Amino acid sequence: xxxxxxxxxxxxxxxxxxxxxxxxxxxxxxxxxxxxxxxxxxxxxxxxxxxxxxxxxxxxxxxxxxxxxxxxxxxxxxxxxxxxxxxxxxxxxxxxxxxxxxxxxxxxxxxx
Amino acid sequence: xxxxxxxxxxxxxxxxxxxxxxxxxxxxxxxxxxxxxxxxxxxxxxxxxxxxxxxxxxxxxxxxxxxxxxxxxxxxxxxxxxxxxxxxxxxxxxxxxxxxxxxxxxxxxxxx
Numbered sequence: 001x002x003x004x005x006x007x008x009x010x011x012x013x014x015x016x017x018x019x020x021x022x023x024x025x026x027x028x029x030x031x032x033x034x035x036x037x038x039x040x041x042x043x044x045x046x047x048x049x050x051x052x053x054x055x056x057x058x059x060x061x062x063x064x065x066x067x068x069x070x071x072x073x074x075x076x077x078x079x080x081x082x083x084x085x086x087x088x089x090x091x092x093x094x095x096x097x098x099x100x101x102x103x104x105x106x107x108x109x110x111x112x
Numbered sequence: 113x114x115x116x117x118x119x120x121x122x123x124x125x126x127x128x129x130x131x132x133x134x135x136x137x138x139x140x141x142x143x144x145x146x147x148x149x150x151x152x153x154x155x156x157x158x159x160x161x162x163x164x165x166x167x168x169x170x171x172x173x174x175x176x177x178x179x180x181x182x183x184x185x186x187x188x189x190x191x192x193x194x195x196x197x198x199x200x201x202x203x204x205x206x207x208x209x210x211x212x213x214x215x216x217x218x219x220x221x222x223x224x
Contacts, residue, residue, distance in 0.1 A: 004154075040216065041216065042214050042217060092154075099145070099160070100145060100157045100160055101155075101157070101212070102157075103154030105152070105153055106152070
């Protein structure tokens with residue numbers, strides 16, 4: 001029972017490089033979201049999706065892109081990484097009519 | 113901006129002690145969730161409280177939702193080292209565009 005799977009778990013980038021954080025869920029949940037977690041800042045919503053083909057911005061969307069071509073996958077793209085994007089990133093999913101989130105194990109990103 | 117303030121930010125206690133952590137806001141929430149996050153993992157839902165004044169018990173953990181649905185508390189009886197982790201509260205906002213607002217968390221360490 002995988003739930004929400006994130007890859008990679010760890011990544012080091014140089015400033016200006018691009019990369020994609022992958023998120024896949026096997027629960028057939030409509031809603032998926034990306035958060036970043038920084039010390040003293042809590043969890044902040046980056047982007048979210050209420051279903052395939054629909055995405056919207058959260059609290060801190062700048063520097064990130066998302067797409068939702070299938071129910072299962074919700075990748076997060078960094079087009080030109082900056083040191084300020086060093087963080088732990090969490091993907092989460094939930095059914096459409098329920099507010100409780102199921103989180104992945106996180107992806108720790110360091111931008112040098 | 114709706115904020116959830118958690119206190120204390122850090123708490124270090126001995127095994128067997130009791131403790132209470134708090135989650136406060138000036139905003140009314142339609143429901144409130146508590147998550148526990150262990151190092152290197154994503155948050156895991158503990159409980160959701162919905163009704164003002166509601167009390168829910170989960171073994172040694174007691175959760176209470178304030179009468180006005182603006183605050184909540186988590187009380188742990190006879191804490192154990194396995195209770196160590198980051199405790200996050202999250203409120204579901206009211207209105208047409210429901211959102212989940214996270215507090216910054218209480219980091220609990222229970223020493224054997």
